[in-house]
Amino acid sequence: MKTISAIAGMTTLAFLVSLSGTLQAADVDGQIKYRQNVMKALGGHIGAADRIIRGQVPLKDQLRLHAAGAADIAAILTTLFPKDSVPPEAEFAGATVETKATEAVLEKPEAFKQAALKTKETTAAFLAAIDDGADDRTLAKAFREIGKSCKACHKDFRRK
Ligand code: HEC
8 A cells, every 4th residue: 555655646746857857947948938929019019210310201199119129128137047947047948949148157256247238228208308398310310229228238138
């Protein structure tokens, strides 16, 4: 009797371990995919705003929508990089999808936080400039500052 329940217990344990392994790997992949989707949304807003700023689209009343979307996303950037979803931890955590995040995200957490903060600040400033009714030149200048902040982070923390 004891042997049977011990075997049953071990089987259950083995099942739970295999299940948690599967779930964990799926979560890590999900985290990476989620991050990439959110970044794409950020890139989408910035790309769309760029068309309006360049005067290629007569939809200036939609500029605020993109600025607000970008600012909202910029404010949560640092939540998109849980340890397990970034190399080298991601490999150990069983990630099966590719991430372009570099190891520097974990190696230089302070610089990474500052880079994210810069995008948060520049997108907030751009949104504020729109709400203040700033002229086109001022808007274009504020917009360029956002672009610089994206590039600065990608340079150190995203693989080509
Ligand atoms: C704090 C760092 C940081 C900042 C700031 C940042 N990014 Fe990123 N971005 C990354 C990293 C890291 C990746 C790679 C993510 C991955 O592959 O897991 C990435 C990926 C992307 C991608 C590719 C998404 C995909 O997988 O298709 C786009 C587009 C993008 N970022 C746009 C932007 C834009 C636009 C800005 C500025 C408004 C910005 N990013 C600001 C770190 C940053």
